[in-house]
Amino acid sequence: MLDESLLDAPDALARADRRGLLRGAAEAGARVRTAARHAAEAGIAEIKPEGRPRAVLVAGAGTAATGVADLVGALAGGGGDAGALRWALPGWAGSVDLLLIATTDGSEPGLALLAEQAYRRGCTVVAVAPQRSPLSEAVDGTHGLVVPMATAPHEMYEETQAASPGALWALFTPLLALLDRVGLIEAPPETLAKVADRLDSTAERCGPAIATYSNPAKTLAAELADSLPLIWTEGTAAAPAGRRFAAVLAELAGRPALAAELPEALPAHGVLLAGALAAGADPEDFFRDRVTEQQALRARVVLLRDRPAGGLTAAPAARELALSHDTPISELEPEEGTELESIAELLAVTDFAAVYLALADSDDRS
Structure with missing residues (x-):
């Protein structure tokens, strides 16, 4: 009740x-600004793509990552094939495709294996994950791009909740900046600033x-x-x-x-x-005990x-x-x-x- x-x-x-959910919801706008700064520091703004990817594949685990995959599919689907996957690349994936990995954890072994599989196929790999996580190390080791996940101050020493309202924007914002650079979504810095203001x-x-x-x-x-x-x-x-x-x-x-x-x-x-x-x-039964x-x-x-x-x-x-x-x-x-x-x-x-x-x-x- x-x-x-x-x-x-x-x-x-x-x-x-007790889970800090209201604070997470209230800090969504701040999380967008921090995540945009992390994306810039990781070098996304300097990327000069040779053209649009043939397909954008999104992998991850948890509620936030699932939401990110859905949003990317809805927004970028018109500019190329965008879809979500779990632990294996489709057989046709190759050097003209882009793999995005988003996770609030970073310790899922399946995602690290997926990054290695993508590297062998020649796919470009970009991951948003916690710093110093196994996934970050795996993507670094395969010459992919890692953007550290933006965390709120109160989460520095706590486990980030995958369904926390702020977690979605911590993962989604760097991918928006990247997809803007490759021409699939219009999300320049001024648009991300408006998103933060609306939040x-x-x-x-x-x-x-x-x-x-x-x-x-x-x-x-x-x-x-x-x-x-x-x-x-x-x-x-x-x-x-x-x-x-x-x-x-x-x-x-x-x-x-x-x-x-x-x-x-x-x-x-x-x-x-x-x-x-x-x-x-x-x-x-009119006389039942309600x-x-x-x-x-x-x-x-x-x-x-x-x-x-x-x-x-x-x-x-x-x-x-x-x-x-x-x-x-x-x-x-x-x-x-x-x-x-x-x-x-x-x-x-x-x-x-x-x-x-x-x-x-x-x-x-x-």
Whole structure:
């Protein structure tokens, strides 16, 4: 059960936040700036590519690395073949391909072996990983480029959490700078600065001191109490943000969620709005004891939207489907800005919401 009173008690939230999740969410903008500086110091700004890579392959482990692979695929997919992989290169990978490795750990033996395999195939290898990790040493040994992962001061002597809101940006930012240099994504330093500013401004709106009624992340967390979120996304920026939201809800808050893109989400999830998860679904025994009965999950639609190209949108159909089944709907849409700024805002709000759900869950409190 969600203790909603905790959401408007900043001191109690701080005591409940034993994992430092709120601080990690608030520091996302600072993490972008630090990571951009690490990328520059590693020499990414001086890279002079001979042309675009034929394919961009992304490998990693953990929630943050999975999110990075998804974001790279969404943003760079139009400029070449971009996709995620685990422990083996595809048979066709060779000297005209780029392998990106992102990890908050760096001790996974499979990633070190992957870097060595890529070196033998002639692939260019770039890794973002903790300094002095086995992976960093392996990539250095195969003449690849290593960018040290940006860590916050309080993480210097702590294990970095793969699902921490700041971890995603620590891994993603250097890869954005690299993909800008090779011409697959427009992410020059001034754009990364705008991303950091958008993360800062969103953190101010979503911080623990801001009351629920004017805090979009707390509002979303309260709306998702005792719900099964059906996360429907529309737009390039929204799709990876929705999948990331489902992943962090599971890992940080221990809550299930389903994510799908519009318009495919309508037939895929529509059956859930009419079944046992429907808002109106309720056993017929009027006299049963509801006090001791465990609260059943009910579906709630979460609509994450980027501004669709050409004005085409499935949002009205999504609202009509949800409301026709008496299913409540929450909506998030970023403010005007670049595609990366939109992604940053959606990720920040949903990360904060997942953190509040994790902290306000009575099972997480001592």
